[in-house]
Amino acid sequence: MTAAVDMSTAGHSGGGVVVVGAGQAGFQTAVSLRERGYGGRITLVGDEDAAPYERPPLSKAYLTGEADEALLWLRPPEYYVRQSIDLLADRVTAIDRAACTARLAGGGVLDYDHLVLATGARPRRLAVPGSELRGVWALRTLAEALALRDELRRAAEVVVVGAGFIGLEFAAAARALGCAVTVVELLDRPLARAVGERTAEHFTRLHRRQGTRLLFGRRVARFHDDGSGAVTEVELCDGSRLPTDLVVLGAGVEPRTELAETAGLRVDDGIAVDARLRTGDPAVSAIGDCAAFPYPAAGRRIRLESVQNAVGHAQLVAERLTGLERDYDDLPWFWSDQFSSTLQIAGLSAGHDTEVLLGEWPDAFSVLSFREDRLVAVESVNRPADHMAARRVLANGVPLDPATAAGDGFALRDYARRHRSKPLRPATEPV
Numbered sequence: 001m002t003a004a005v006d007m008s009t010a011g012h013s014g015g016g017v018v019v020v021g022a023g024q025a026g027f028q029t030a031v032s033l034r035e036r037g038y039g040g041r042i043t044l045v046g047d048e049d050a051a052p053y054e055r056p057p058l059s060k061a062y063l064t065g066e067a068d069e070a071l072l073w074l075r076p077p078e079y080y081v082r083q084s085i086d087l088l089a090d091r092v093t094a095i096d097r098a099a100c101t102a103r104l105a106g107g108g109v110l111d112y113d114h115l116v117l118a119t120g121a122r123p124r125r126l127a128v129p130g131s132e133l134r135g136v137w138a139l140r141t142l143a144e145a146l147a148l149r150d151e152l153r154r155a156a157e158v159v160v161v162g163a164g165f166i167g168l169e170f171a172a173a174a175r176a177l178g179c180a181v182t183v184v185e186l187l188d189r190p191l192a193r194a195v196g197e198r199t200a201e202h203f204t205r206l207h208r209r210q211g212t213r214l215l216f217g218r219r220v221a222r223f224h225d226d227g228s229g230a231v232t233e234v235e236l237c238d239g240s241r242l243p244t245d246l247v248v249l250g251a252g253v254e255p256r257t258e259l260a261e262t263a264g265l266r267v268d269d270g271i272a273v274d275a276r277l278r279t280g281d282p283a284v285s286a287i288g289d290c291a292a293f294p295y296p297a298a299g300r301r302i303r304l305e306s307v308q309n310a311v312g313h314a315q316l317v318a319e320r321l322t323g324l325e326r327d328y329d330d331l332p333w334f335w336s337d338q339f340s341s342t343l344q345i346a347g348l349s350a351g352h353d354t355e356v357l358l359g360e361w362p363d364a365f366s367v368l369s370f371r372e373d374r375l376v377a378v379e380s381v382n383r384p385a386d387h388m389a390a391r392r393v394l395a396n397g398v399p400l401d402p403a404t405a406a407g408d409g410f411a412l413r414d415y416a417r418r419h420r421s422k423p424l425r426p427a428t429e430p431v
């Protein structure tokens, strides 16, 4: 398998590392390679017209105007020059694995010693009539957030399709700006893929208390306009119609796998990689939202969409390319901010059989999920100390069973302190 790539600095000979995608994972690969002393050429190719930036504020503080653009940049422009990272605004259109080259839409061809696919994901479009109307938006990029920021200031009524994280965060921002907001969700509760019933109920109450209309178990049939080409109504499958100035689709994302597919790499809901994030080609890795990687606790490959996952993957690949091999086993964690509520999740709760509640539901609580008497995940709402403690307990494999957690006076923070064996790896924090 791949040895560490050439560390020589002399004239940056060789193709070095080419990273496709200048998002969170691609950016972190370049940064971590330099931090680990990699002296070869690093080329970061991004098809957005922007230097690498953080996406989380796009559905939160950036929409409401509390964060401006400068706060989104992961590094100021001089950083890339100083670190000799070639930042190319272009799109990779094809990879020739035999020749170890990547073709650019702008006409160029890049040689590589190692290629990192960090192509992210794109919002899922709805396959219903009218999806192409003006005013039907997705929210993934800075350009879209910038446009939506303006649209929100003009809109009186907004419909959000999908009560996942992006849909609900957008709904909260739109309410905060005074819009009348309706969220339409196919399932019977919000955040169904990500959180349990208690947490979902907390967010249902929170949004309703703030005046948002939440419609569960309802499907969009089509979008209408009044002949002008701009959306004016959302029609649901039960025949009801919701007048609107603006629609935001929050119906999930699809990994961007097309380059890998046409290059003959294995794709199965994401670019398939092994525990060291290598594709079937030892000269090609895949990381972040686009990568399906083995997760031992699940016994199969999974794909995660989070900053932690993008950063952790990138750090592992940078380590491997500079000679330090390990399997990927970072603890997944995630957060979401909606109105005054902060949700933090550590671990993955899929397949759990027991739950223990700590704190005061529905306002400030943690749900501890166990599988076969073993703690697998903790969802915390407005309990940041529980979240940090959960990360320590889970990352260190500290044993905790439901009976102990349900005992009188149990405090997760004290338990984590008492069982502290090693500190959290600082490398799992985003830069």
Ligand SMILES: Cc1cc2nc3c(=O)[nH]c(=O)nc-3n(C[C@H](O)[C@H](O)[C@H](O)COP(=O)(O)OP(=O)(O)OC[C@H]3O[C@@H](n4cnc5c(N)ncnc54)[C@H](O)[C@@H]3O)c2cc1C
Residues within 6 Å of the ligand: 020, 021, 022, 023, 024, 025, 026, 045, 046, 047, 048, 054, 055, 056, 057, 058, 059, 090, 091, 092, 093, 118, 119, 120, 121, 139, 140, 141, 166, 256, 259, 287, 288, 289, 290, 304, 305, 306, 307, 308, 310, 333, 334, 335, 336, 337
């Ligand atoms: C609005 C929003 C809010 C979020 N909030 C949170 C949050 O609160 N907490 C959290 O943990 N996560 C959050 N996320 C998720 C998190 O931002 C993503 O998981 C993370 O950005 C994934 O990083 P990535 O590098 O894999 O993909 P991306 O950041 O999507 O980067 C991929 C980049 O590759 C580019 N690209 C794709 N194909 C090519 C090509 N052929 N050539 C050149 N460039 C290409 C894309 O245009 C994109 O710029 C949020 C995401 C969004 C959209």
